[in-house]
Amino acid sequence: MIGALALAVGLAVGVVLNPTAPSWLDPYLPIAVVAALDAVFGGLRAALEKVFDDKVFVVSFISNVLVAALVVFIGDKLGVGGQLSTAVVVVFGIRIFANAAAIRRQVFKA
Amino acid sequence: MRAVRRPELGSLRRPGRARVAVWVLLAVLGFGITVSVRAHSGAAGLSNARPDDLVGILDDLDAKGRRLQSEADSLQETRDRLNGSDSGAEALAEARSRAEGLAILAGTVGAQGPGIEVTIDDSGGRVGADVLVDAIQELRDAGAEALQVGAVRVVASTAVVDPTGGGIAVDGHHLGPPYRILAIGDAHTLAQAMQIPGGVLDTVASRDGAVASVATPALVRITAVRP
Incomplete structure (x- = not known):
C-alpha cells in the first residue's frame, strides 16, 4: 500500500520537477526502468503469494537495474548496443508477462 | 529480521530498513519513469538514435549545409557585384545574359x-513521331540546350505528330525523310545518349529501310527561330 504511494510520490516529483536526464544516461534509463518494472512485478507476485521479502526485493531491484545497464553498456562498447537493448527488453518483457499471469491467477483465481 | 514476512504485519510494525529501501526504490522508479518518458518525447528521438544513424543524419546535414553555403556564396557574389558597380551597367549585363539564356530556351x-x-533516313516510311519524340527526349535529358528538327525549332511546347500521308509533323510543319536533328550541348554526352543500347540508333536500326547516323561537327548552327 505504502509502496504504491511511494511510486505515486516518485511520479509526482518527476512531473513537478520536470527533470532532463543527462545525455550519457539516455541509452540506459529506459532499460533500467524496464528492469525495475520486472522487479516490481516480481515483488507484487511474491506479496500476493505471501512470500514477499524486503531484502530480496531490494537486491533483485538493484541487481536487475545494474545488470541490465551493464549489458547495454558492454553492447554499446561492442557496437551491438541496439540489439542488446532489444534483447534486454524482450527478456524482461517476457518475465513481466509471466509475473503478470501469476498475479492474475492469484487475484482472479483464473 | 524474518526471512518471510506478511505484508500486513510488516506495514503495522515499525518499518525496518529494508522496507524503507523498498519505498525509496519505488519512488526512484516512479521518478525514473517520468524522466525517461520525457527524454523520449523531448528530443525528437535523436537522443535514442544509435551512433551509426547519427553519423548518417550528420552527413546528410553536412552535405545540405555545404550545398546551401555554396548557393549563398554565389548569391552573395552576385549581390556584391550588383551593389559594387557604380552604374547600372553590371546589372544590365547580368540581365542581358539572363535574357539571352532565356531566349535560347524559348527559341526566339x-x-x-x-x-x-x-x-x-527512312526510305520505308517506318519511322514515326514516336522515334522522333524519343530522340528529342534523349537529347534533352543529355543536356541539349537548343534543338532543331528540319527547319523547325524545338522548344518545351513543341508537338510531334504522325500526319496522314506519311512523314512527321513538327509543330504543324510537315517534314519528310531524311530527318535532320541539330542539338547544341556537350557533343560527347549527346552522342552517347543516341548510341546507348536500346536507344534511338538501335530503335531506328530495327525498322526496315531506316538508317540513323550521328555526326559531331565542330560548330552546330541552329538558325530556326520561333516567332
Missing part, C-alpha cells in the same frame, strides 16, 4: 556552339 533567337547532328 538562333544559337551556335558544340553539338551533334543526327540524321535519320
Whole structure:
C-alpha cells in the first residue's frame, strides 16, 4: 500500500520537477526502468503469494537495474548496443508477462 | 529480521530498513519513469538514435549545409557585384545574359556552339513521331540546350505528330525523310545518349529501310527561330 504511494510520490516529483536526464544516461534509463518494472512485478507476485521479502526485493531491484545497464553498456562498447537493448527488453518483457499471469491467477483465481 | 514476512504485519510494525529501501526504490522508479518518458518525447528521438544513424543524419546535414553555403556564396557574389558597380551597367549585363539564356530556351533567337547532328533516313516510311519524340527526349535529358528538327525549332511546347500521308509533323510543319536533328550541348554526352543500347540508333536500326547516323561537327548552327 505504502509502496504504491511511494511510486505515486516518485511520479509526482518527476512531473513537478520536470527533470532532463543527462545525455550519457539516455541509452540506459529506459532499460533500467524496464528492469525495475520486472522487479516490481516480481515483488507484487511474491506479496500476493505471501512470500514477499524486503531484502530480496531490494537486491533483485538493484541487481536487475545494474545488470541490465551493464549489458547495454558492454553492447554499446561492442557496437551491438541496439540489439542488446532489444534483447534486454524482450527478456524482461517476457518475465513481466509471466509475473503478470501469476498475479492474475492469484487475484482472479483464473 | 524474518526471512518471510506478511505484508500486513510488516506495514503495522515499525518499518525496518529494508522496507524503507523498498519505498525509496519505488519512488526512484516512479521518478525514473517520468524522466525517461520525457527524454523520449523531448528530443525528437535523436537522443535514442544509435551512433551509426547519427553519423548518417550528420552527413546528410553536412552535405545540405555545404550545398546551401555554396548557393549563398554565389548569391552573395552576385549581390556584391550588383551593389559594387557604380552604374547600372553590371546589372544590365547580368540581365542581358539572363535574357539571352532565356531566349535560347524559348527559341526566339538562333544559337551556335558544340553539338551533334543526327540524321535519320527512312526510305520505308517506318519511322514515326514516336522515334522522333524519343530522340528529342534523349537529347534533352543529355543536356541539349537548343534543338532543331528540319527547319523547325524545338522548344518545351513543341508537338510531334504522325500526319496522314506519311512523314512527321513538327509543330504543324510537315517534314519528310531524311530527318535532320541539330542539338547544341556537350557533343560527347549527346552522342552517347543516341548510341546507348536500346536507344534511338538501335530503335531506328530495327525498322526496315531506316538508317540513323550521328555526326559531331565542330560548330552546330541552329538558325530556326520561333516567332
